[in-house]
Amino acid sequence: MEPKIxxxxxxxxxxxxxxxxxxxxxxxxxxxxxxxxxxxxxxMCSDPGQDLIKNDIREFGINRVVVASCSxxxxxxxxxxxLQESGLNPYFFEMANIREHCSWVTEDRExxxxxxxxxxxxxxxxxxxxQALEANEVPINPNTLxxxxxxxxxxxALEIADSEHKVYLVERDPSIGGHMIQLDKTxxxxxxxxxxxxxxxxxxxxxxxxxxxTYSEVEEVSGFIGxxxxxxxxxxxxxDEDKCNGCGxxxxxxPWTADSEFDVGLAKRKAIYTPFAQAVPNIPVIDKEHCAxxxxxxxxxxxxxxxxxxxxxxxxxxxxxxxVGNIILTTGYKLFDPTPLTQYGYGRLDNVLTSLEFExxxxxxxxxxxxxxxxxGTEPKSVAIIHCVGSRDANYHEYCSRVCCMYSMKFAHLxxxxxxxxxxxxxxxxxxxxxxxxxxxxxxxxKEGTTFFRGRPGEVTNVxxxxxxxxxxxxxxxxxxxxxQRRIPxxxxxxxxxxxxxxxxxxxxxxxxxxRSADGFFxxxxxxxxxxxxxxxxxxxxxxxxxxxxxxDTVAQASAAAARVLALISKGKVEIEAATxxxxxxxxxxxxxxxxxxxxxxxxxVEDKKVSRVNxxxxxxxxxxxxxCPSSAITQKHFTAEQIMAELEGILV
Amino acid sequence: xxxxxxxxxxLCNWCSYRGADLAGTARMKCSPNVRTIRVxxxxxxxxxxxxxxxxxxxxxxxxxxxxxxxxxxxxxNYKTLRRMSLLKKMLAQLGVEEERVRxxxxxxxxxxxxxxxxxxxxxxxxALGPFRQNSxxxxxx
Ligand SMILES: Cc1cc2nc3c(=O)[nH]c(=O)nc-3n(C[C@H](O)[C@H](O)[C@H](O)COP(=O)(O)OP(=O)(O)OC[C@H]3O[C@@H](n4cnc5c(N)ncnc54)[C@H](O)[C@@H]3O)c2cc1C
Ligand code: FES
Numbered sequence: 001m002e003p004k005i006x007x008x009x010x011x012x013x014x015x016x017x018x019x020x021x022x023x024x025x026x027x028x029x030x031x032x033x034x035x036x037x038x039x040x041x042x043x044m045c046s047d048p049g050q051d052l053i054k055n056d057i058r059e060f061g062i063n064r065v066v067v068a069s070c071s072x073x074x075x076x077x078x079x080x081x082x083l084q085e086s087g088l089n090p091y092f093f094e095m096a097n098i099r100e101h102c103s104w105v106t107e108d109r110e111x112x113x114x115x116x117x118x119x120x121x122x123x124x125x126x127x128x129x130x131q132a133l134e135a136n137e138v139p140i141n142p143n144t145l146x147x148x149x150x151x152x153x154x155x156x157a158l159e160i161a162d163s164e165h166k167v168y169l170v171e172r173d174p175s176i177g178g179h180m181i182q183l184d185k186t187x188x189x190x191x192x193x194x195x196x197x198x199x200x201x202x203x204x205x206x207x208x209x210x211x212x213x214t215y216s217e218v219e220e221v222s223g224f225i226g227x228x229x230x231x232x233x234x235x236x237x238x239x240d241e242d243k244c245n246g247c248g249x250x251x252x253x254x255p256w257t258a259d260s261e262f263d264v265g266l267a268k269r270k271a272i273y274t275p276f277a278q279a280v281p282n283i284p285v286i287d288k289e290h291c292a293x294x295x296x297x298x299x300x301x302x303x304x305x306x307x308x309x310x311x312x313x314x315x316x317x318x319x320x321x322x323x324v325g326n327i328i329l330t331t332g333y334k335l336f337d338p339t340p341l342t343q344y345g346y347g348r349l350d351n352v353l354t355s356l357e358f359e360x361x362x363x364x365x366x367x368x369x370x371x372x373x374x375x376x377g378t379e380p381k382s383v384a385i386i387h388c389v390g391s392r393d394a395n396y397h398e399y400c401s402r403v404c405c406m407y408s409m410k411f412a413h414l415x416x417x418x419x420x421x422x423x424x425x426x427x428x429x430x431x432x433x434x435x436x437x438x439x440x441x442x443x444x445x446x447k448e449g450t451t452f453f454r455g456r457p458g459e460v461t462n463v464x465x466x467x468x469x470x471x472x473x474x475x476x477x478x479x480x481x482x483x484x485q486r487r488i489p490x491x492x493x494x495x496x497x498x499x500x501x502x503x504x505x506x507x508x509x510x511x512x513x514x515x516r517s518a519d520g521f522f523x524x525x526x527x528x529x530x531x532x533x534x535x536x537x538x539x540x541x542x543x544x545x546x547x548x549x550x551x552x553d554t555v556a557q558a559s560a561a562a563a564r565v566l567a568l569i570s571k572g573k574v575e576i577e578a579a580t581x582x583x584x585x586x587x588x589x590x591x592x593x594x595x596x597x598x599x600x601x602x603x604x605x606v607e608d609k610k611v612s613r614v615n616x617x618x619x620x621x622x623x624x625x626x627x628x629c630p631s632s633a634i635t636q637k638h639f640t641a642e643q644i645m646a647e648l649e650g651i652l653v
Numbered sequence: 654x655x656x657x658x659x660x661x662x663x664l665c666n667w668c669s670y671r672g673a674d675l676a677g678t679a680r681m682k683c684s685p686n687v688r689t690i691r692v693x694x695x696x697x698x699x700x701x702x703x704x705x706x707x708x709x710x711x712x713x714x715x716x717x718x719x720x721x722x723x724x725x726x727x728x729x730n731y732k733t734l735r736r737m738s739l740l741k742k743m744l745a746q747l748g749v750e751e752e753r754v755r756x757x758x759x760x761x762x763x764x765x766x767x768x769x770x771x772x773x774x775x776x777x778x779x780a781l782g783p784f785r786q787n788s789x790x791x792x793x794x
Contacts, residue, residue, distance in 0.1 A: 071670075071674045071677070073671065073674060097674075097689070099677065100673065100674040100676075100678060101674070101677060102685065104677035104678070104680055105676055105677050105680075105682060105683045105768075106682060106683070106684070106685040107682065111657070111685045112685060114685075115685045115688060119688060119689075122688070122690070222727060506762070509760075509761075509762050510720070510723055510760055510762075513667060513668070513723070513725065513761065515671060515675055515760075515761040518679055523675070535671055536667075577693075579693060597732065599727040599729070600726075620726055621693055622693055622696050622725070622726035622729045623692060623693055623694055623697030623729075624726065624729045624732050626697060626699070627696060627697050627698060627699040627732075627736070628732065636697065639692060639697055641699065641701075644690065644692070644702060645705060648661065648705055648706055649709055651661060651688045651690060652661065652688075652706065652709040652711055
């Protein structure tokens with residue numbers, strides 16, 4: 001059938017039309033070969049936009065469609081569906097990306113319009129050569145990998161496992177729990193964090209459908225939605241997981257200590273340790289960096305006292321390969337380190353704490369058994385809480401970390417509860433208490449007598465200017481409500497540090513082929529409509545690895561990610577691109593270059609015919625063999641040389 | 654309009670095309686001279702595509718793939734790397750300036766890196782001026 005091309009140039013509101021002269025582009029398209037109709041329209045992806053295409057197919061016999069709008073990553077499926085609904089093969093479609101690659105990266109109207117024309121001309125010439133193809137279906141492996149065992153990972157794992165589908169939960173620390181297990185109470189309801197989390201942790205540990213791999217990290221990922229292959233490194237614990245019963249004798253007997261990560265350095269732990277009492281699994285690890293045997297060659301106290309022979313100094317890292325259909329990333333956040341803000345004296349002045357340190361300090365099972373105490377063991381009579389440390393600050397993070405206002409007010413409440421006579425000052429820029437029960441909590445803390453000062457402190461100092469300031473920490477700030485500089489002497493300062501991406505977020509993003517937004521957090525597929533998927537099909541995100549958020553939002557997002565995975569599992573299959581390679585046996589010289597080149601061993605040699613043949617079920621459609629074939633005997637469907645050459649011709653008009 | 658370099662960019666679907674998309678989504682400004690052609694993997698880029706691009710009037714060709722080790726198809730980009738170094742030698746013999754052809758790596762999260770490559774390449778090609786053969790053809794005819 002002679003190609004009759006319809007071209008549709010989208011305004012995308014002003015997103016495209018603000019920079020590109022869309023009418024001129026449509027006008028230009030009309031002059032291109034085989035173009036029957038060219039229109040421009042406000043929103044091509046809207047129902048009326050889609051109807052335009054459907055009508056033209058019906059009325060004018062359009063049989064090839066070009067939409068010039070956003071990235072094909074966004075709406076290619078939408079428009080292919082439109083073709084399908086109109087009885088056309090969905091592959092008779094091509095998209096020209098005149099938004100992400102054009103109107104959004106330049107303000108020069110003339111150049112943007114020129115470029116848009118070139119992209120449209122390329123798409124038109126390409127679509128001319130498109131062929132009808134059938135999409136391949138691949139089965140979805142019903143197993144799921146979840147990376148990160150904080151509340152997000154725990155929640156998602158339980159949701160999926162409860163539907164009796166297997167979950168591999170990989171956590172790099174010795175126990176699951178994440179940051180939430182370090183917290184004391186949780187705003188705004190003040191439930192005890194461990195009390196609500198540990199039951200879920202136990203469920204994970206005992207769940208028949210969850211294979212928990214702690215002290216483990218993902219090393220390699222290959223494959224695609226439905227069929228990922230993942231290699232996991234299980235770091236040597238030097239403790240045999242099958243033998244250990246978690247009695248704890250080894251930890252008692254170990255004479256060596258190190259700073260406890262769980263207590264953020266406020267307490268010590270042993271060289272063989274479980275991070276906290278309710279650790280899941282309740283199996284210790286030996287920290288090689290601090291173990292006398294590893295450092296000096298003798299000790300082995302733990303081994304001597306272990307009744308079950310579970311200590312094994314010979315253990316080495318193990319590698320496990322698993323196959324999963326979907327992956328959820330729940331790797332969480334890192335607390336902003338306030339050391340660079342030298343004006344606040346963190347690390348230099350006693351009794352200046354980070355928020356996480358305070359969480360441990362106020363915790364009943366923390367290093368002080370819940371006693372809020374100063375370095376000298378006495379109770380503070382006055383506490384300053386400084387908001388937005390590292391957040392809303394052009395020098396560090398521009399974004400608001402969303403939880404700090406609320407946890408700061410939680411601290412005010414906890415101080416008043418523990419030390420009723422203490423005075424608490426909150427130094428804030430704006431109070432952000434948007435959330436169910438949050439504003440009410442703010443009012444409650446106000447009523448409890450906390451003083452709120454509006455202004456970001458310039459300095460925390462121990463240099464006294466008056467007798468009252470002697471021996472105190474002085475918070476110097478501009479009270480922006482009265483418009484003057486003030487100095488407030490206190491005993492303790494808590495820095496409400498922001499949440500930032502994990503240190504290795506970049507590598508993890510790369511490993512799983514996900515993008516990151518400018519702030520460094522993982523990028524969701526769509527900021528509004530698809531906040532749990534990513535650009536890589538089959539890889540989802542939840543919790544603070546996607547952006548700072550509180551526990552309720554984390555849990556909601558984790559459940560959403562689990563639901564998305566379950567939907568795929570329940571459908572059991574997914575359509576993937578039909579862009580596989582085929583070999584023209586007439587042209588094949590039987591040189592076998594392609595056989596070795598294929599990373600999937602999808603090409604084999606047919607001995608009796610002396611030609612190579614592609615197994616389409618194995619071919620992933622990269623096209624590497626096509627480019628390498630010296631006889632030009634291989635074509636990649638939907639990326640044929642003819643199509644790409646035509647595109648080239650069009651793009652260089 | 655004064656002369657503007659025309660550069661064809663072959664971008665792999667998984668990393669570099671998305672990196673380019675991200676540059677747009679984040680509204681980073683970049684020179685509009687690179688016109689993109691999407692391939693599934695940089696390994697699909699045939700040397701003839703590049704030769705053809707020059708023949709058709711390109712002043713430069715940019716090939717972008719995933720970072721080594723990150724190719725969506727494991728090792729397509731290594732094949733590209735080998736192929737491109739051969740091609741570059743050949744082009745050098747034909748007298749094509751080295752800066753007119755560039756192979757580089759951009760991940761899906763490196764919108765800024767994409768922008769800097771595009772801007773850098775555009776400036777280098779601009780400095781070289783129109784591709785010789787093209788301008789000669791124009792002269793002849
Ligand atoms: C001081 C403070 C107080 C807070 N108080 C409250 C409160 O009262 N109420 C409230 O709702 N919220 C509060 N929050 C916010 C709360 O901590 C988060 O909402 C929640 O912890 C997010 O959970 P998550 O699972 O996304 O991340 P995380 O808790 O950070 O968990 C991530 C997990 O992934 C693991 N991980 C990371 N990278 C890898 C990797 N590459 N491989 C394997 N594992 C990995 C980590 O070890 C960790 O276990 C507070 C935050 C702070 C800092
Ligand atoms: S998919 Fe990007 S280079 Fe292979």
